Amino acid sequence: MxxxxxxxxxxxxxxxxxxxxxxxxxxxxxxxxxxxxxxxxxxxxxxxxxxxxxxxxxxxxxxxxxxxxxxxxxxxxxxxxxxxxxxxxxxxxxxxxxxxxxxxxxxxxxxxxxxxxxxxxxxxxxxxxxxxxxxxxxxxxxxxxxxxxxxxxxxxxxxxxxxxxxxxxxxxxxxxxxxxxxxxxxxxxxxxxxxxxxxxxxxxxxxxxxLQGTPEDKNINKLKELLIQLKGVAAIHDLHLWTVDGQNNIMSLHVKLDPAADRIKVKEEIRHEMHHEGIQHVTIELELDDEDCGMKAPC
Known part of the structure; x- marks a missing residue:
């Protein structure tokens, strides 16, 4: 131990x-x-x-x-x-x-x-x-x-x-x-x-x-607003939030970056903000403006 x-x-x-x-x-x-x-x-x-x-x-x-x-x-x-x-x-x-x-x-x-x-x-x-x-x-x-x-x-x-x-x-x-x-x-x-x-x-x-619903105490729109205000973030899509057991929360999202954005800094910021909001595990897919995100639905 x-x-x-x-x-x-x-x-x-x-x-x-x-x-x-x-x-x-x-x-x-x-x-x-x-x-x-x-x-x-x-x-x-x-x-x-x-x-x-x-x-x-x-x-x-x-x-x-x-x-x-x-x-x-x-x-x-x-x-x-x-x-x-x-x-x-x-x-x-x-x-x-x-x-x-x-x-x-x-x-x-x-x-x-x-x-x-x-x-x-x-x-x-x-x-x-x-x-x-x-x-x-x-x-x-x-x-x-x-x-x-x-x-x-x-x-x-x-x-x-x-x-x-x-x-x-x-x-x-x-x-x-x-x-x-x-x-x-x-x-x-x-x-x-x-x-x-x-x-x-x-x-x-x-x-x-x-059924992987959003955790009861989390407001997904509020979280999106928080994320979109971060420096270097142009847009957010394909955001998912669920919980393993009612305590440990998990998020995955795609982030379109501003052309001049510092990729590492943006990731750190997102993780930091989400930890504060009680989301323990965040997976982030970063994209540039002209990049196709590979999702079937329109990005």
């Missing part, structure tokens, strides 16, 4: 930290899911069971995120020349599918209970809810420092869990005093809809990366 330059060192250090964060959250979540499944069964609460299923989804997502985050830390090789960054997206994708399937199942359990509610053990639910808030709260704090799409997705999950448990806590208190057992399936449906809503948002981000 000592032979690497500083950048590589800090990058891999960041990855091991991410992986460690995710693994801690994974073990917390998995052990809690088991407690929850047993608890939901004994308290006869679909709200707790739907949260258990949601948590099972989280555990799976954390496990996959943990595995793929490790993979994503690998550098480039002959097969994946951009490195393994996109592997973390595969985790997010698999997990989204699991949560969708689980949510459909939970809705099929909860909806009939609205029509004929069953008694739930409110005091048991209350204890589980307090435990749930504590465990998931701890995991959220652990992951709050992360910045990868993967960690963000996982943190969102855990944040939902905390909110889900707050809802169960309130619901169990009301049920304890009023015996309105219909609250339980209503909570279950609420939790499930919330999960599906977040899955939708997450899938949108994942597909944008997979």
């Amino acid at each position: 000592a032979h690497h330059h500083h950048h590589a060192h800090s990058h891999s250090h960041g990855h091991s930290h991410q992986t460690e964060n995710i693994s801690t959250a994974f073990w917390l979540n998995l052990s809690f899911t088991i407690i929850e499944l047993i608890g939901g069964f004994f308290t006869n609460s679909v709200a707790i069971l739907s949260d258990a299923l949601h948590d099972l989804g989280d555990s799976l997502s954390l496990g996959l995120a943990w595995y793929f985050q490790k993979k994503a830390g690998k550098g480039s090789d002959q097969v994946y020349t951009y490195g393994y960054g996109r592997f973390s997206l595969v985790g997010a994708l698999i997990n989204s599918i699991v949560l969708i399937v689980g949510s459909i199942y939970m809705l099929s359990e909860a909806i009939p209970r609205i029509l004929n509610p069953e008694a739930s053990n409110a005091s048991g639910m209350l204890l589980l809810a307090l435990l749930g808030i504590a465990v998931n709260g701890a995991a959220v704090l652990k992951l709050k420092k992360g910045d990868s799409l993967n960690e963000r997705a996982v943190m969102l999950h855990l944040m939902e869990d905390v909110l889900g448990w707050v809802a169960v806590l309130v619901g169990s208190i009301i049920m304890y005093f009023t015996q309105w057992y219909i609250i339980d399936p209503i909570l279950s449906i609420g939790i499930t809809i919330y999960v599906l809503y977040n899955v939708y948002g997450n899938l949108k981000s994942v597909f944008r990366v997979i």
Whole structure:
């Protein structure tokens, strides 16, 4: 490791930290899911069971995120020349599918209970809810420092869990005093809809990366304006911008030069400007005015 330059060192250090964060959250979540499944069964609460299923989804997502985050830390090789960054997206994708399937199942359990509610053990639910808030709260704090799409997705999950448990806590208190057992399936449906809503948002981000959309936080017109103002640049075309994994951004572009332009200086300037804009990898094709760029479309 000592032979690497500083950048590589800090990058891999960041990855091991991410992986460690995710693994801690994974073990917390998995052990809690088991407690929850047993608890939901004994308290006869679909709200707790739907949260258990949601948590099972989280555990799976954390496990996959943990595995793929490790993979994503690998550098480039002959097969994946951009490195393994996109592997973390595969985790997010698999997990989204699991949560969708689980949510459909939970809705099929909860909806009939609205029509004929069953008694739930409110005091048991209350204890589980307090435990749930504590465990998931701890995991959220652990992951709050992360910045990868993967960690963000996982943190969102855990944040939902905390909110889900707050809802169960309130619901169990009301049920304890009023015996309105219909609250339980209503909570279950609420939790499930919330999960599906977040899955939708997450899938949108994942597909944008997979389909090589422009990174969500970048404005391509603004970048073009910046580039065109640089000294020696006559025109810009065939500009592409995409991201490997939601963090590492890549750009390629063709630049027509002014006749008197210093080629090396122009390249340096472009790279410098784009680094400032959060684009790590820039490939530049320089052309003179009378040069044909070799693209089929008009330059």
